[in-house]
């Protein structure tokens with residue numbers, strides 16, 4: 001077995017916000033691996049380079065030789081023309097994941113990745129208007145329509161690696177809710193909290209956390225209020241909720257730092273804040289793992 005020439009993939013350090021730098025490093029590493037492969041180390045180029053968070057809610061940036069096919073837990077993963085790809089691990093992912101790769105010349109290998117398990121907080125949210133805890137029957141048709149809208153806006157079609165711009169906080173303020181908490185609304189258990197909440201006065205600007213394409217922009221969804229989806233490429237999507245203003249349109253390209261709306265308390269919110277969630281395929285990810293600590297905190 002060839003020895004890996006780069007740090008173990010079981011790494012838990014924050015991703016550098018300068019993704020350009022990371023990408024350059026990965027390119028250098030890949031070049032080194034390819035050179036090693038040429039000098040007799042054979043299959044080294046088949047081991048993808050991984051950088052990021054191998055933990056529940058974590059995102060990993062991968063790099064492999066162009067043309068290599070990658071799959072995670074048996075499902076094919078999109079790979080860019082330059083060999084870059086993403087792996088995301090759901091809040092409830094188990095302790096192991098299987099990463100398989102097949103090079104263009106047919107060399108196949110599978111490795112088991114250890115996924116760190118996390119502890120989740122319990123968060124009790126009181127004072128939620130009852131219609132948001134148990135929606136009245138006459139709102140169910142609307143809620144169903146909105147579920148279909150959200151589904152249609154997630155085709156994972158964007159192949160461009162917009163996420164290589166790196167990530168910043170889309171709004172700054174006190175972190176009032178963390179990813180993964182088990183939530184109780186007025187004492188009733190509901191889905192975990194799939195995002196990070198930033199409390200800020202209504203009207204505070206919200207910017208795009210990274211480059212991407214807007215795939216959904218709605219001013220008034222039942223639960224989410226003002227809602228924006230941004231597709232960062234290869235199945236990675238940001239979700240912004242409870243906005244008082246939505247200033248972009250579906251199909252629009254946005255750049256990291258560009259204003260897209262404003263903080264509000266629309267939908268199921270007990271006060272003005274931004275909810276920032278992320279998906280990779282069907283995995284719910286923790287956005288806070290992708291950005292530096294909140295400025296000023």
Ligand SMILES: [Zn+2]
Nearest residue numbers: 177195197275
């Ligand atoms: Zn939230």
